[in-house]
Amino acid sequence: MAVTTSAPAAGVWGTIAQGLTRTTSGIIGLCLVLSVLAFAFVGPYLVDPHNPTDTTAIWGPISSEHWLGTNHEGKDTFVQLVMGGREPIWVGVVAALITVAIAVVLGGIAGYVRGRVDHILLQITDITMTIPFIVLMLVVASFYRTSSPLVVSFIIGLVTWPFLMRSIRAQVLTLKEREFVEAARLQDLGTARILFVEVLPNMAGYIFINFIIAITNAIYAVVGMYLLGLLPSTADNWGLMIQQAWDNNAFLLPSAAPFLIAPMVMIMLFQIGLVTMTRSLEQALDPRLRDR
Amino acid sequence: MIEQPVPDTTPAPRPGRAVSPAPEGRGPVDRRTEPSVLSLRGARQVFSTPRGDVPAVAGVDLDVRPGQVLCLVGESGCGKTTTARMAAGLAEPTGGEVLYRGTALRALGKQERAGFRRAVQYIHQDPYASLNPVRTVHSTLTAGLRRHGLAKGRDQARRAAIDLLERVDLTPAEDHLDKYPHQLSGGQRQRVAVARALAMDPEVIIADESTSMLDVSIRVSLLNTLGALRDDLGVGFCFITHDLAVAKYFAWDGEIAVMYLGKVVEQGPTPDVVNDPRHPYTRALVSAVCEPDPDLARTKERVRLRSADIPDLTDLPSGCDFHPRCPLYEQGRCDTERPPLVETGGRRLLACHVVDGPG
Numbered sequence: 260m261a262v263t264t265s266a267p268a269a270g271v272w273g274t275i276a277q278g279l280t281r282t283t284s285g286i287i288g289l290c291l292v293l294s295v296l297a298f299a300f301v302g303p304y305l306v307d308p309h310n311p312t313d314t315t316a317i318w319g320p321i322s323s324e325h326w327l328g329t330n331h332e333g334k335d336t337f338v339q340l341v342m343g344g345r346e347p348i349w350v351g352v353v354a355a356l357i358t359v360a361i362a363v364v365l366g367g368i369a370g371y372v373r374g375r376v377d378h379i380l381l382q383i384t385d386i387t388m389t390i391p392f393i394v395l396m397l398v399v400a401s402f403y404r405t406s407s408p409l410v411v412s413f414i415i416g417l418v419t420w421p422f423l424m425r426s427i428r429a430q431v432l433t434l435k436e437r438e439f440v441e442a443a444r445l446q447d448l449g450t451a452r453i454l455f456v457e458v459l460p461n462m463a464g465y466i467f468i469n470f471i472i473a474i475t476n477a478i479y480a481v482v483g484m485y486l487l488g489l490l491p492s493t494a495d496n497w498g499l500m501i502q503q504a505w506d507n508n509a510f511l512l513p514s515a516a517p518f519l520i521a522p523m524v525m526i527m528l529f530q531i532g533l534v535t536m537t538r539s540l541e542q543a544l545d546p547r548l549r550d551r
Numbered sequence: 552m553i554e555q556p557v558p559d560t561t562p563a564p565r566p567g568r569a570v571s572p573a574p575e576g577r578g579p580v581d582r583r584t585e586p587s588v589l590s591l592r593g594a595r596q597v598f599s600t601p602r603g604d605v606p607a608v609a610g611v612d613l614d615v616r617p618g619q620v621l622c623l624v625g626e627s628g629c630g631k632t633t634t635a636r637m638a639a640g641l642a643e644p645t646g647g648e649v650l651y652r653g654t655a656l657r658a659l660g661k662q663e664r665a666g667f668r669r670a671v672q673y674i675h676q677d678p679y680a681s682l683n684p685v686r687t688v689h690s691t692l693t694a695g696l697r698r699h700g701l702a703k704g705r706d707q708a709r710r711a712a713i714d715l716l717e718r719v720d721l722t723p724a725e726d727h728l729d730k731y732p733h734q735l736s737g738g739q740r741q742r743v744a745v746a747r748a749l750a751m752d753p754e755v756i757i758a759d760e761s762t763s764m765l766d767v768s769i770r771v772s773l774l775n776t777l778g779a780l781r782d783d784l785g786v787g788f789c790f791i792t793h794d795l796a797v798a799k800y801f802a803w804d805g806e807i808a809v810m811y812l813g814k815v816v817e818q819g820p821t822p823d824v825v826n827d828p829r830h831p832y833t834r835a836l837v838s839a840v841c842e843p844d845p846d847l848a849r850t851k852e853r854v855r856l857r858s859a860d861i862p863d864l865t866d867l868p869s870g871c872d873f874h875p876r877c878p879l880y881e882q883g884r885c886d887t888e889r890p891p892l893v894e895t896g897g898r899r900l901l902a903c904h905v906v907d908g909p910g
Binding site for chain 2: 437439441443445447457461463547
């Protein structure tokens, strides 16, 4: 009687941990993501943040003192690299959270409730889709010179949700016709519960992957905005490093290469880690794929 | 909570005994006089399609009483499922009424409507589609219980779920609680679907071809489980099937309504209809049931239809809907006048010009 053949329900986090550690690619992705996160969030406490301008060491080569050389102002590249990871990652995650939350809630409601609500939500989506993102950033940046990372992530989040919203709405439209949704209606479970507990978990893998993709897109967006000079040069930031390297023609100077390449490599490692991790996560979140 | 007072203490007729004809006047006759929980009165469902209106159900009157089985039989496309969906409140009839305890569904207040929703449960045909693939058996069973305050707290809900699984003979219940639907077999899934319906403490269960996806041995065991629910809990059944053998097995003490092209053509107590079918369509259905005994099969009389094709619902024949296929077709009344469904004695209803009246 007490012999339980199936694994006990481990909860969402247990499931995610299990899924990640089950495949090699999941472990590699997880390690990559964790090391980049540690580098960007723990690193700043381990290095000396004091990184003065040194006119005697402009574009210095790689040495024991400057692990990645120095930049056009003679500042240490490695210190900048350590200090510059927090902001793009934060902006990416917050923007992705906002995008996915809006898209899931609005897409779910539009697809499940249909009728007039659907019509209005689709109109809002279409209007939002036409907002030119770069131009909006230009306007915002010129009005508020001191735009904080939070404002940036809000803007990215509030502008990029329509595409995901439309695809989630389409999936809810098909899921809603499935018999188990009708069975839930027969149990009088209430619209909110049916939508968020019965319907949406069926696309958990899809939503999660889109969350990761949204992080990727938001990081690229924020780095791109720095590259275009749309955001003020304030704190250390990987995007800002790339922009400064570009402005100061670092690509012409072999000894300046680390300043240009290092932040790009960091961003790429983070993205590769996320994408590799996601494939295993998708399996973990679908009980039908989990047992194989 | 789940336990219901057993309606009568006399040994209830088991479905397993259905092979021998039950004598008239025995068994749950007292229940036949009970007021019906769920009734359809002239219920119609017309679907508008580009090819014209399709009258899927063209006015049926049916009653489901507690502890009783009403069996709807008929071939594919005759409107059985549409009738069931109207009865379950899943589809609004385009004409006529569905009554719950004598009140029309559309006249029910919010509270009463919620009561109806829980009292009338529906079991789908396909247990592979009717269970949410990402929810465990436990979660599927307890969602409704917790939502309606029938079980409070985690432990109580779990115990209630175990009770439900034991009631549908899915034992050991503990082993199945944390499984996902894809880890269960078809029969087990259908039992979970039945248990989910039972969680709402229903008065009527509408089973739409609920056993047709299962193989024969599992079908019989599920039918026995359903029979036990009917007898012990007094649940009324509206049982839809295209298989007369299943109808005979499950609804021996109940009634059969034979549907053809959206109308009931013959209705009566199961033994009478099966042993003495009057309507030529019912006769054809009964004669089409496979006879396992080869000697009997050789001598068995077969009803030959004049045509195997079902008429198009958008272009129904004049007069009796069945006349283009009917072996007893007589020129004159059959193709001009639609026979009404009239009582022919012995609580039997029949819609035929030729074999009108008893005998």
